[in-house]
Amino acid sequence: MDKIELKNLLFLARISAKENEYPEIIKKLENTFELIDEMQDLDLSDLEPLNNPLELSNVTRIDKDKNRNDKKKFLDNSPESDEDYFNVPKIIE
């Protein structure tokens, strides 16, 4: 992994890092991929991928509204809010 790839990856993950930290991050990631890459030797072309152990069908429930208004509770947890909204820095100039 080079510095440009890491820069893209950091952006995709919305994580910031200083350029002088890049070599250490790359070293750590490559170290983990060394462990992961051990599975590349397995020929599993005849197997279907498994994304859930029980291969469940989705659970559905009756589409019924519930009389629940927790707006204040949710807004109170926000780092910044006013009466009805989450506050964020200006998005559109």
Add this chain to the structure above:
Amino acid sequence: MNFKQQRDNFRAKKISAVEAVEESLRKIKDDQLNIFINHFEQEALSNAMHIDNNFDDFIAKPLSGVPIAHKDIFCTEGLPTTCGSKMLENFIPPYDSTVVKNCLDAGSIMVAKTNMDEFAMGSSNETSYFGAVSNPWNHDLVPGGSSGGAAACVSANLTTISTGTDTGGSIRQPAALCGITGLKPTYGLVSRWGMIAFCSSMDQAGPFSRDAFGCAALLDAMASYDEKDSTSTKRQDINFEESLSKNFGSLKVGVIKNIQELDISEDVINAYETSKTVLTGLGHKLVEVDFSELSSGICSYYVIAPAECSSNLSRFDGVKYGYRSKGEKDIANLYMNTRSDGFGDEVKKRILIGTHVLSAGFYDAYYLQAQKVRRMIKLKFENFFKDVDLIFMPTTLDQAFEKNRKSDDPNRMYKEDLLTIPANLAGLPAISFPNGFKNNLPIAGQLIGKYFAEDLLLNTTNKIQEVTDWHKMTP
């Protein structure tokens, strides 16, 4: 005192719920091992008083009058839930998780929330923003992770039961390192609603106690069908506590062929061999199974878990709840700096790995291949279970290790989960219990069962514990 004695004392009115809570809180306040992130004196005493005042309503409940500590990953209405992270240091959930609600309804009293690896990512409890937890058997050693606080809590006898979660071994490994019993249920048996997500296709909550009896009673309380969790399963209504006295007859138990070829310590192997004789002594038949290919599970896990974590943790953006970086002038920097300051190094690393394996160009080689390994492991277990009723193996490669020893070598830390991960990938239930001691430190074995075979796992462990004393040892 174990769970059963504590509950019996409450039911016989030898001790009130308030007295049990006061005793537990007194010990929790004296804790020197950094086991807890928060404790809740006022709420616990008020809840205990309610139980005492309505004794007849609670006497038959599975956890009647017993103090409990919850891993700080379960949302608790009106009370802090940090998940071991700076990101959620001041988060006050607006609702209770289903696990917490079920335990409350079952007559337990929450006294504290336990320390854990940040967002459950770790095997030593050293990644917690709130500091490492010490192992009750030796304070220089780790208690295991990620549910290190929960295991240490029961081991140090601060409560007789606690809850944990197990994504890659996070109940069984700390149970092993702390010398107690811990069970990871079948994926889907216990609701994940209100349990902060790490890897949704593997996360599963389960019980800790000194013995199988306590785990059975706590699992009776925890397990329920929940329409709020789309992977919750409807099961036959099994009473796990009652199943402890059932007679399942002679079982075929799969044991590991060529165990010396795995990187397992001599002391763990010796304890394993001793346990095999205990199993045969109980009338079970041992059948060798070839575990070698299952070791590729670790590669699969370290792709799938980071992939799901990178998606799950994208919700932490500093807008709706949790930490927000100060003074940001635009939204992009708000996201980036909030996440960089709010998450610890291990969490950020796993987010980056997950983002990488899901990105265009790498998806097939990593994520898809990892899911195929997962399929292979599931099929392997299905084959094993054509011949055997249970599989028995050590829980960990070695005993508890020194703090900081493995954090410098992450792959060595990741390999710590070699023997626990396969059950998570396949979604199978597994129970860890102490099966030996060396140098005054516990060693453990685990039984893995077929889907929804928790009754058999608990029953077999209980039978082992009736003829052995390892689970009675205390630090």
